[in-house]
Amino acid sequence: FPGELSHEQAMETLEDLGQFRVPALILSGGEPLDRKDIFEVAERARKLVRVLALSTNGTKIHGETADRVAEISFNYGGIWMEGIGETNGWFRGVDGAFDAAVRGVRELKKRGVKVGLRFCLTEGTQHHLPDLLKLCDDEGVDKFYLSHLVYAGRGDKNRGEDAEHLRTRRGMDLLIERAWDAVSGGRYLDIVTGN
Numbered sequence: 001f002p003g004e005l006s007h008e009q010a011m012e013t014l015e016d017l018g019q020f021r022v023p024a025l026i027l028s029g030g031e032p033l034d035r036k037d038i039f040e041v042a043e044r045a046r047k048l049v050r051v052l053a054l055s056t057n058g059t060k061i062h063g064e065t066a067d068r069v070a071e072i073s074f075n076y077g078g079i080w081m082e083g084i085g086e087t088n089g090w091f092r093g094v095d096g097a098f099d100a101a102v103r104g105v106r107e108l109k110k111r112g113v114k115v116g117l118r119f120c121l122t123e124g125t126q127h128h129l130p131d132l133l134k135l136c137d138d139e140g141v142d143k144f145y146l147s148h149l150v151y152a153g154r155g156d157k158n159r160g161e162d163a164e165h166l167r168t169r170r171g172m173d174l175l176i177e178r179a180w181d182a183v184s185g186g187r188y189l190d191i192v193t194g195n
Helices: 007-019 038-048 063-072 086-092 097-110 126-139 165-183
Strands: 024-027 051-056 076-080 115-121 143-148 190-194
Touching: 007 038, 024 038, 038 051, 038 063, 063 097, 076 097, 076 143, 086 097, 097 115, 097 126, 115 126, 115 165, 126 143, 126 165, 143 165, 165 190
Parallel strands: 024 051, 051 076, 076 115, 115 143, 143 190
Antiparallel strands: none
């Protein structure tokens, strides 16, 4: 669900989605929490879809914002992290973005909202994958979503950063090992890949 829609367009689109009985909706953006009407949009969406998710950089999820996400009963909050520490801040263009995103994870978990980390595998980020999986375990994260680089928008500008086949294969092997650990009685983690 794109964040560029005006309020009227967003509400009309929600009504259309409701008529089509769309079962799931992800509010994303840019940064969806930058929308002044995000919670009004989310409240209406909550009445129209079975599964409502938020895809965010996580830096604004604290205090009243975290309370509202929980009150609206989002089924899932996916927080994008492109790496540990300063790498995430550099990618987001915000100093302290990593610590703020971890705070967002904790705030949602504290309020009983299912939380996932979302990560785009590139040449510049691939070495962070093991540490992000460890972060999932350390923070009790429910889901890990690995995205391959999409050549659209900002991703098209970063086309040269796409991970080479061998690095992508190693990343997938690591995720398969982690998934096997979960189904073999180890630490639970829902793992999804896309794009």
